[in-house]
Amino acid sequence: MLNRLQLIKNHLQLPSSTLRLSQTRSIHAMAPTFKLPSGAVIPYPAFGTGTKWYKPGDPTINRAVVDAIVSALKLGYRHIDAAQTYGTEGEVGVAIKESGIPREEIFITTKVYQNVGDPKKALEESLKLLQIDYVDLYLLHHPFITEEKYGITLEKAWETLIELKAAGLTKDIGVSNWAVGDLERVEGAKEYPAVNQIEFNPYLQNQTPGIVEYSQKKGLIVEAFTPLVSLTEKGGPVDEVVDKLATKYGKDAGQIILKWVLARNVLPITTSAKPERQLSNFSLDGFELTPEEVEAINVAGSKKHVRKYWTAEYGHITA
Ligand SMILES: NC(=O)C1=CN([C@@H]2O[C@H](COP(=O)(O)OP(=O)(O)OC[C@H]3O[C@@H](n4cnc5c(N)ncnc54)[C@H](O)[C@@H]3O)[C@@H](O)[C@H]2O)C=CC1
Ligand SMILES: O=CCc1c[nH]c2ccccc12
Numbered sequence: 001m002l003n004r005l006q007l008i009k010n011h012l013q014l015p016s017s018t019l020r021l022s023q024t025r026s027i028h029a030m031a032p033t034f035k036l037p038s039g040a041v042i043p044y045p046a047f048g049t050g051t052k053w054y055k056p057g058d059p060t061i062n063r064a065v066v067d068a069i070v071s072a073l074k075l076g077y078r079h080i081d082a083a084q085t086y087g088t089e090g091e092v093g094v095a096i097k098e099s100g101i102p103r104e105e106i107f108i109t110t111k112v113y114q115n116v117g118d119p120k121k122a123l124e125e126s127l128k129l130l131q132i133d134y135v136d137l138y139l140l141h142h143p144f145i146t147e148e149k150y151g152i153t154l155e156k157a158w159e160t161l162i163e164l165k166a167a168g169l170t171k172d173i174g175v176s177n178w179a180v181g182d183l184e185r186v187e188g189a190k191e192y193p194a195v196n197q198i199e200f201n202p203y204l205q206n207q208t209p210g211i212v213e214y215s216q217k218k219g220l221i222v223e224a225f226t227p228l229v230s231l232t233e234k235g236g237p238v239d240e241v242v243d244k245l246a247t248k249y250g251k252d253a254g255q256i257i258l259k260w261v262l263a264r265n266v267l268p269i270t271t272s273a274k275p276e277r278q279l280s281n282f283s284l285d286g287f288e289l290t291p292e293e294v295e296a297i298n299v300a301g302s303k304k305h306v307r308k309y310w311t312a313e314y315g316h317i318t319a
Contacts, residue, residue: 031285034221034267036172036194040136042221043107045258045281046079047072048271051226055087061094068273069095073106075279081197081225081269083111083141084126093131103132111176111197113141117151119160123169138170139197143182144313158186158193165191174220177310179208183218193220199309200224200266202238202257202301208314216265223267226308228254230301237303241296249287252280256297259284263294 034042053065065088069080073095082092089110096106108130112122123138138161145154152160161173174195175182186192196215198207201224206212215222230238231253238257245256254270258281261268270281289297307314 032265038171043078044267046081046269047077048081048269049088050086052271053088058087061090065091066095070099071275072278073099073101079107081109085113089126089129107136109137110135111139111141116145116157136171139174139176142177162191180214195221197223199226201227201229202297203304203306224261225269227261227268229306238300241300254281259289260297263289
């Protein structure tokens, strides 16, 4: 089998069949499994198509975004995190076709934000852009849903996602940026969210008070966006701990942090335009952080608070 560095040099020439996840990830006893109510297991790390790639309201296909997604798929990523609001669902659809990887081998998440007033219409528009007839996971992008602003209540929006799952337009359903109080509002629904995608990293170990423990106790899979903020905003208290561990394990800082996310039983969503980083962020096997090393990052990270998203809504609450 090609070694990973050789892989990076050749990855654009990989045959369209490319690598199968089983070829690129040894099954490690410590590796968490993120199993959904449908029985599907969510691959990780997810490749993000927001943040770096935002183009809201711009329907033109950005080749650089397509190429980045194709590169990630050819390197072995099998989970794409999308959202209607990013404006990049068209690029995801083109990239899946160009990758030559069968659709059923790719776990595709998308989300509804601005047009949450009609989730069915929103999902149908997303499926058209993605060039697929179902998504694997559909999320309410945020909980700030009111009749005044969107013409629908949070509870009704959630019930609509339950209907969309029953109709087969999505295999599983969940939420993003929800706090404990939001989850309590759908406690009595026919189905409960399977996923809560939140901002999570050493500098934000609870996006809102108690949300990680509450979500995991209730059986939700917690997904982490912005896991690498301590790298994108260097100079914080985790740097020394992470750098020492990177040296100890012969890995880069990104791999240490993504491994820390997994050790917290949270699924990381990250992104990069660089194939080398894409490969590095995907290569998370072959080592495990000890509980003491995980705790060292917990403690160091708790000394600094960074929130990048939803500050208008959540402010800078330190959960
Ligand atoms: N549900 C929501 O409200 C949100 C969801 N997301 C999702 O999460 C995805 C990832 O979010 P990000 O903040 O971009 O994640 P992130 O914290 O992984 O940051 C990615 C950035 O880190 C840098 N980077 C990547 N790999 C690196 C490495 N190995 N070493 C050093 N630097 C590295 C690159 O500059 C890259 O743009 C988004 O694309 C989107 O899909 C992001 C924000 C909010
Ligand atoms: O999901 C990404 C974060 C986000 C929060 N608000 C907006 C608005 C438009 C695009 C992305 C986002």
